[in-house]
Amino acid sequence: MSVKVSSDDFTEQKILSKIAQLYYVDDLNQQKIAAKLNISRTKVSRSINKAKQSNIVSIKINSPLEKFIELESALEKVFELKECLVVPSNEDPAQVYGNMAVLLAELLDRLLDDGDMLGIGWGATLKNISASLVPLKKMNIKMVPLLGGLGKVGIEIHTNSVSSMLGQKYGGLSYAIHSPAVLDSRQAKEIMEKDSGVSEIFKLCEKIETALIGMSDLGEDSTLIKTGNFSIDDFKYLEGLGAAGDVNLIFINEEGKEIKNKLDERLLRMSPERLKKVKNVIGAAFGPQKIRVMLGALRGEFINILLTDENTAIELIKNA
Numbered sequence: 001m002s003v004k005v006s007s008d009d010f011t012e013q014k015i016l017s018k019i020a021q022l023y024y025v026d027d028l029n030q031q032k033i034a035a036k037l038n039i040s041r042t043k044v045s046r047s048i049n050k051a052k053q054s055n056i057v058s059i060k061i062n063s064p065l066e067k068f069i070e071l072e073s074a075l076e077k078v079f080e081l082k083e084c085l086v087v088p089s090n091e092d093p094a095q096v097y098g099n100m101a102v103l104l105a106e107l108l109d110r111l112l113d114d115g116d117m118l119g120i121g122w123g124a125t126l127k128n129i130s131a132s133l134v135p136l137k138k139m140n141i142k143m144v145p146l147l148g149g150l151g152k153v154g155i156e157i158h159t160n161s162v163s164s165m166l167g168q169k170y171g172g173l174s175y176a177i178h179s180p181a182v183l184d185s186r187q188a189k190e191i192m193e194k195d196s197g198v199s200e201i202f203k204l205c206e207k208i209e210t211a212l213i214g215m216s217d218l219g220e221d222s223t224l225i226k227t228g229n230f231s232i233d234d235f236k237y238l239e240g241l242g243a244a245g246d247v248n249l250i251f252i253n254e255e256g257k258e259i260k261n262k263l264d265e266r267l268l269r270m271s272p273e274r275l276k277k278v279k280n281v282i283g284a285a286f287g288p289q290k291i292r293v294m295l296g297a298l299r300g301e302f303i304n305i306l307l308t309d310e311n312t313a314i315e316l317i318k319n320a
Contacts, residue, residue, distance in 0.1 A: 013056070019044060020051040071313040075306060078320045079298040082280065082305050083107070089286075089311040093128070096286060096309050101132035104212075104284070104307060109136040111210050111280055117142045119211030119270070120166065121248050122150050122159040122181075124223045125284050126214050130165045138171040144204045146211060147249050147269030148181030148192075150227045177201045179268055181249055182229040186265040193268065205270050209279040213303070215293045217245040222289075234263065245293025247283065247302045248275060254292045256300020272302070280305055286312040295319055 015037075022028045022036070023044075030048070034041040051057045061069060072084040085107065087099035112118060120126070120143050143163035150158060160176040167174025179198050183189040192198055216224040218235045224246065225235060241261055242253040249269045251259040258272050275281065283303030285294055294316060297303050308316070 016047050016051045016054065016056050019047045020057045023048055024057060068310065071310065071317070074317050075313060078317065079306075081298075081303075084306045084313075085308075086313045087307075087309050089309045094132075097125075097128040098132045100284060100286075100307055100309075101129045101134070104129055104282070105133050105136055107282065107305070107307075108210075112139055112141050114140040116210065117144050117204060117208050118166070119144050119146045119205060119208040119213075119278065120159055120163045121146050121211070121213030122162060123214035123216060125286075126162045126212060127165075129284060130162050130169075133166070133169060135170050141170055141172040142204070143167045143172065143174040144208060145175060145177040145201060146205060146208075146213065146275075147267075148177055148179040148183075148198075150181045150224075150229055150249075175201055175204065180229070181268050182263075183266045183268060189266055189268055198268070202270070205274065210282070211275070211278045211280070212282045212284065213248050215245060215247050215283055215285040215290055215297050215303075217289045217293050218243060219289050230263075237261070238263075244296050245290070247293070247297045250275065250302065252293070252296040252300055252302070254296050254299075256296045256298070256302070258300070275302060282307060284308070288312075288315065291315050291319065 019033055019037070022033045023030070028036070030041050030044045033044045052059070063069065068086045068088075071086045075081060075084040075086075085103045087096060087103060090096050108118070118141055143166050145159040145163055147159055149160060163174040163176065177198060179192045179195065183192060193202075216222055218224070218239055220232070222245075224230055225232070238251055238259065238261060241259050243251045243259045243261070244254045246252065249267050250272045251261060251263075253259055281303045282305045283294070283297055284307040286309040290312065294308070294312070298306065298316070
């Protein structure tokens with residue numbers, strides 16, 4: 001049975017189809033289409049959009065990486081991210097770190113220019129990604145620690161170590177902060193904040209527009225506890241308050257709320273308020289144990305660019 005179409009509908013469908021053919025198949029730009037059909041460029045633009053809306057045009061990305069692009073797009077929409085970068089999952093974490101390093105190098109190449117500063121967090125994820133990273137080009141950038149040193153053991157995860165590694169690779173300058181992140185008392189922290197070297201670092205932090213941070217959970221295998229700065233009792237105390245983990249030593253719950261606690265007065269790090277003002281905050285993490293703290297970091301808008309793996313991305317979407 002044939003369907004009767006009004007002349008007006010037919011005419012509109014015909015011109016939309018014609019413009020779509022010229023634009024998508026024949027690869028003519030909007031100006032050339034306007035000239036060819038003797039219509040305005042504005043009408044061409046509107047017709048292209050209407051052709052997509054009315055399903056005259058259906059766009060499909062034919063790429064072996066399509067599923068990663070879809071995951072990235074979904075996470076960007078759900079959590080209102082500037083950007084999301086997803087790598088394949090692998091039983092060997094070294095493979096994941098290596099792939100994350102490749103994407104991070106491309107991202108930093110787009111975000112940074114000579115003279116810029118990159119704020120650096122701490123942790124095993126940042127250390128492993130930085131170790132694998134190969135810059136696309138040398139840049140005269142400054143690496144600035146965002147917190148004091150963490151690591152009575154495993155000094156390679158220390159913010160100074162990550163800053164130094166990236167500084168050497170980019171041929172830039174890396175600053176070092178000569179103070180632990182966790183002090184013995186509030187008074188000790190206040191004294192350290194007045195130290196000229198430490199205060200210089202935090203003055204530089206005020207100018208940072210791009211930062212790279214990790215996200216730590218509170219499990220017994222967490223890097224945070226392996227540093228020796230925190231005890232199991234500290235973790236139990238934080239869990240009792242509802243904490244899911246930390247971003248740059250800012251303890252948060254799964255909903256993204258900062259958890260006020262008795263440890264805060266002894267912590268030397270960039271404030272939550274300042275971190276949220278940084279233009280680009282890249283959060284790098286993956287793994288099932290990190291889901292809760294990553295959800296908190298995303299919901300609380302502590303990060304606006306996410307670097308993770310496929311399995312973690314899927315779980316984040318499921319729990320969004």
